[in-house]
Amino acid sequence: MLRKLAGGRIFDPINGIDGEVRDLYVRDGRLVEPPGPGEPVDEEIDLTGQMVMAGGIDLHTHISGGKVNLARQMLPEDHTAHPRSRTETCRSGSGHIVPSTWATGYRYAELGYTTAIDPAVIPANARHTHLEGADTPMLDTGGFAMLGNDDYLLRLLATGAEQPEINDYVAWILQATQCLGIKVVNPGGISAFKFNQRRLDPDEANAHYGVTPRTILRTLSRSLHELGVPKPLHVHASNLGVPGNYESTLATMEAAEGLPIHLTHLQFHSYGTEGDKGFSSAAPHLAEAVNARDNVTIDVGQIMFGQTVTASGDTMRQFANRANADPSKSSLMDIECEAGCGVVPFHYQDDSFVHALQWLIGLELFLLVEDPWKVALTTDHPNGAPFTTYPHLIQLLMDAGLRRRALEALNPAARKASILEGLDREYSLYEIAVLTRAGPARLLGLRDRGHLAPGAAADITVYADDPDRERMFSEPVLVLKDGEPVVRQGRLLRPVTGRVHAVHPDYDPAVEAKLADYFDRYLGIRPQHYRIDDEELAEEGGVELHPCRERQA
Numbered sequence: 001m002l003r004k005l006a007g008g009r010i011f012d013p014i015n016g017i018d019g020e021v022r023d024l025y026v027r028d029g030r031l032v033e034p035p036g037p038g039e040p041v042d043e044e045i046d047l048t049g050q051m052v053m054a055g056g057i058d059l060h061t062h063i064s065g066g067k068v069n070l071a072r073q074m075l076p077e078d079h080t081a082h083p084r085s086r087t088e089t090c091r092s093g094s095g096h097i098v099p100s101t102w103a104t105g106y107r108y109a110e111l112g113y114t115t116a117i118d119p120a121v122i123p124a125n126a127r128h129t130h131l132e133g134a135d136t137p138m139l140d141t142g143g144f145a146m147l148g149n150d151d152y153l154l155r156l157l158a159t160g161a162e163q164p165e166i167n168d169y170v171a172w173i174l175q176a177t178q179c180l181g182i183k184v185v186n187p188g189g190i191s192a193f194k195f196n197q198r199r200l201d202p203d204e205a206n207a208h209y210g211v212t213p214r215t216i217l218r219t220l221s222r223s224l225h226e227l228g229v230p231k232p233l234h235v236h237a238s239n240l241g242v243p244g245n246y247e248s249t250l251a252t253m254e255a256a257e258g259l260p261i262h263l264t265h266l267q268f269h270s271y272g273t274e275g276d277k278g279f280s281s282a283a284p285h286l287a288e289a290v291n292a293r294d295n296v297t298i299d300v301g302q303i304m305f306g307q308t309v310t311a312s313g314d315t316m317r318q319f320a321n322r323a324n325a326d327p328s329k330s331s332l333m334d335i336e337c338e339a340g341c342g343v344v345p346f347h348y349q350d351d352s353f354v355h356a357l358q359w360l361i362g363l364e365l366f367l368l369v370e371d372p373w374k375v376a377l378t379t380d381h382p383n384g385a386p387f388t389t390y391p392h393l394i395q396l397l398m399d400a401g402l403r404r405r406a407l408e409a410l411n412p413a414a415r416k417a418s419i420l421e422g423l424d425r426e427y428s429l430y431e432i433a434v435l436t437r438a439g440p441a442r443l444l445g446l447r448d449r450g451h452l453a454p455g456a457a458a459d460i461t462v463y464a465d466d467p468d469r470e471r472m473f474s475e476p477v478l479v480l481k482d483g484e485p486v487v488r489q490g491r492l493l494r495p496v497t498g499r500v501h502a503v504h505p506d507y508d509p510a511v512e513a514k515l516a517d518y519f520d521r522y523l524g525i526r527p528q529h530y531r532i533d534d535e536e537l538a539e540e541g542g543v544e545l546h547p548c549r550e551r552q553a
């Protein structure tokens with residue numbers, strides 16, 4: 001079946017198309033070249049006056065895995081307050097802050113998103129993450145496997161293992177867990193917490209292994225580079241939330257030694273110590289550092305006011321944050337000697353100095369990092385705010401007047417401590433398309449996603465040209481997933497299943513014997529229990545592998 005999407009204004013930054021009127025053709029789930037003369041079009045959809053973008057791609061959103069479920073359990077009130085009724089075609093669901101799987105998929109699709117990546121897959125729990133991904137309709141999924149606090153890697157580093165041996169382990173983890181990239185959270189710090197360290201600076205040694213965060217960052221970013229994995233190392237830097245942490249954030253950027261590195265939820269790592277309260281914005285400083293470095297990309301992790309929950313692998317920092325839990329409950333745990341987990345509910349309030357300044361810092365970062373290709377739009381769902389706040393965030397980026405009006409409700413001291421009032425930049429639709437689909441697709445190495453040229457997956461979102469940008473991005477006119485209409489006028493038509501995106505870099509099979517020996521000695525399971533076969537993902541719509549570059553030694 002050949003579909004023609006006629007006469008829409010196309011915003012396709014990967015192909016340099018900025019609002020030009022063009023027709024698109026879709027067949028068998030892909031965008032295709034215009035038909036030859038006499039070749040019939042089976043269906044024509046008139047998009048005159050509408051704005052057309054590729055489907056949205058969220059490269060950092062916690063939607064599956066253990067800590068998301070803990071967060072769901074911890075906030076039953078969120079589920080009773082936000083039921084979603086069953087319809088003829090769709091299942092029921094619940095929750096606003098951490099919605100149930102079905103509600104998560106539906107809400108993302110209703111906002112025009114077609115791909116969502118969970119950034120924190122604990123290798124031992126990867127199977128659970130994928131199973132839950134299979135239960136989340138509408139979306140292509142993928143994950144970043146967490147390394148850098150795992151006993152195996154830290155032992156390798158402590159004993160001076162050579163880079164190729166580490167590369168084999170990293171590649172094995174990526175293959176076994178069917179992930180798209182590697183994330184490191186508070187490098188070495190989650191491990192250090194277990195040895196009673198309460199902070200770990202980039203050049204401070206883990207008390208047990210004697211390894212510094214800088215070494216972990218350098219080694220892992222080199223590893224991904226040498227393996228040819230497209231997605232740069234995904235880094236939740238040291239000292240999250242600590243006043244003055246911008247210095248360790250700068251050291252984190254430097255630790256990659258010029259190789260690609262992605263700093264996630266930079267807002268939480270952009271704090272200075274100036275002013276009476278010893279808490280200030282270092283966003284201008286860090287934005288300048290990002291502007292000056294070609295190897296650094298970021299996502300912001302914008303906070304938005306209201307109730308949410310923070311769910312993080314960073315047990316060290318969540319232990320400190322538990323004092324601010326609202327409502328007052330929290331959970332912390334260690335997982336399989338590999339990673340941590342801390343769930344702490346949070347209520348961000350605009351009259352709080354700290355919360356208001358966090359909000360300002362996030363927006364400062366968005367507006368001060370010059371190149372939109374270096375920034376992805378995130379709230380670190382649900383840590384900064386639920387993903388359903390994206391339309392409001394987009395409007396804030398596009399409208400300086402709205403930002404100034406919003407400032408009036410803020411804590412006055414926070415407002416004074418920020419330069420936001422003087423920032424006139426307004427994002428264009430083209431730039432919003434970069435932040436929400438083109439940029440993330442490029443960063444993730446999804447070459448056939450995030451754009452609208454023939455050959456790309458026909459994940460397409462159509463918006464009305466509504467001057468109220470929040471309304472525009474809240475209710476797409478039409479969403480196509482793999483070429484089929486799934487949402488019309490913000491309403492879900494039918495559930496579909498997405499795919500899993502992964503990379504399978506090569507490794508020397510000798511690593512398997514070493515891992516078998518280690519698992520036998522120290523763990524209660526075997527390495528083959530980590531391994532998820534392609535067939536296991538069939539229920540999820542199957543796995544789509546993305547090529548790695550040649551091994552770059």
Ligand SMILES: [Zn+2]
Binds near residue numbers: 062
């Ligand atoms: Zn996160």
